[in-house]
Amino acid sequence: MSNHVNRTYTNEELDAMSNEELARLGTELDDVTVAFRKERFPIANDPAEKRAAIMVGTWFALGVVLAIAFLGIYLFWPWEYKYLGEEGLWTYSLYTPLLGLTMGLSIICLGVGAVLYVKKFIPEEISVQQRHDGPSAEVDRRTLVALLNDSWTTSMVGRRKVVVGLAGLGAVLAGVAVAAPLGGMIKNPWKAGKLGIQGDGTLWTSGWTLHDEGVKLYLGRDTGNLAEEHDGHFSTQGVSRLVRMRPGDLAAAGMETVFPLPEEAVNDGDLYNPTRDVYEEHMHSIHGPRNAVMLIRLRSADAKKVIERKGQEDFHYGDYYAYSKICTHIGCPTSLYEAQENRILCPCHQSQFDVLQYCKPLFGPAARALPQLPITVDEEGYLVAKGNFIEPVGPAFWERQS
Numbered sequence: 001m002s003n004h005v006n007r008t009y010t011n012e013e014l015d016a017m018s019n020e021e022l023a024r025l026g027t028e029l030d031d032v033t034v035a036f037r038k039e040r041f042p043i044a045n046d047p048a049e050k051r052a053a054i055m056v057g058t059w060f061a062l063g064v065v066l067a068i069a070f071l072g073i074y075l076f077w078p079w080e081y082k083y084l085g086e087e088g089l090w091t092y093s094l095y096t097p098l099l100g101l102t103m104g105l106s107i108i109c110l111g112v113g114a115v116l117y118v119k120k121f122i123p124e125e126i127s128v129q130q131r132h133d134g135p136s137a138e139v140d141r142r143t144l145v146a147l148l149n150d151s152w153t154t155s156m157v158g159r160r161k162v163v164v165g166l167a168g169l170g171a172v173l174a175g176v177a178v179a180a181p182l183g184g185m186i187k188n189p190w191k192a193g194k195l196g197i198q199g200d201g202t203l204w205t206s207g208w209t210l211h212d213e214g215v216k217l218y219l220g221r222d223t224g225n226l227a228e229e230h231d232g233h234f235s236t237q238g239v240s241r242l243v244r245m246r247p248g249d250l251a252a253a254g255m256e257t258v259f260p261l262p263e264e265a266v267n268d269g270d271l272y273n274p275t276r277d278v279y280e281e282h283m284h285s286i287h288g289p290r291n292a293v294m295l296i297r298l299r300s301a302d303a304k305k306v307i308e309r310k311g312q313e314d315f316h317y318g319d320y321y322a323y324s325k326i327c328t329h330i331g332c333p334t335s336l337y338e339a340q341e342n343r344i345l346c347p348c349h350q351s352q353f354d355v356l357q358y359c360k361p362l363f364g365p366a367a368r369a370l371p372q373l374p375i376t377v378d379e380e381g382y383l384v385a386k387g388n389f390i391e392p393v394g395p396a397f398w399e400r401q402s
């Protein structure tokens, strides 16, 4: 900076200078020429200054109120999923837009407040400085600090405590508003709740675990049915999203994704009742993170080549095999069934599993076989689970030998 210093300054000389003198010296030493400078409000308690302060404070206050509104909506607004036709759908559908609106407007208000603050309170100034290479001298560092002090004083930040306080509060609340949604991700993965169609909340259970409680579970095929319109409004009454399957519903070399369908939630075939509403329970089953299972029907010739895994010899039903759809690498759905090769491919990182050898991995980063679900048919000929998985479903962080 100070390549044009004509003399050196001792520490004593610098100590003896006032802040104003140091600031002036700093500009001179830095070859800075102040071409124009005008204080916004040179006289304290100018009514115009108060009006400007109220305007800036209003924007900051609005930012604070909107940040608080964001937090209130995030914590208390009804957020749980409502399907088409269900009561409360309209309120639920406003949840995400309101979050975006309040956070966006809060940040805009704080930004407008900051811009107005600079325009109303920071002195107008045009300065020209020559740039120099090389490290800064001690005198430069001292004078720079003095200049910063000078900026603080002349910007009147010290005189505008309420405005500064509101700006600080708004910035803190905006930061909290950004960080608060992360709180929803914090939970104890070991804490078991009530066992339901999505398991009990722990990673080693799923909807299929209900079988351990004596619940009869059909292999439910997703029909994709949606709420239907009756007399101008949508209703899911009588709409069955999951339906039971018989072996004949799947052609040889075919694959179908199935979900646990508890006996009391069946609403198809001879049990169909048009006034029943089982849609929500079916959707919970479909959304269960470890519920999806691939039901595969091998060609009879291929089925003869199958090598069963020890302890799982009776898990299949004839040519039908059921494997978890959740990849044992990091949990993507392993949806691609290559019938020619009898391989299952995970599209995320290209792991391949051999259906003819208990779905053990052949290629890619997955190190464990896909867990197999024991299946059979009931007395009416529907495909049902014969038991629960005998190992945890999903990514390979479990202690397992295969």
Ligand code: FES
Residues within 6 Å of the ligand: 327, 328, 329, 330, 331, 332, 346, 347, 348, 349, 350, 351, 364, 365, 366
């Ligand atoms: S998640 Fe399937 S290969 Fe990575």
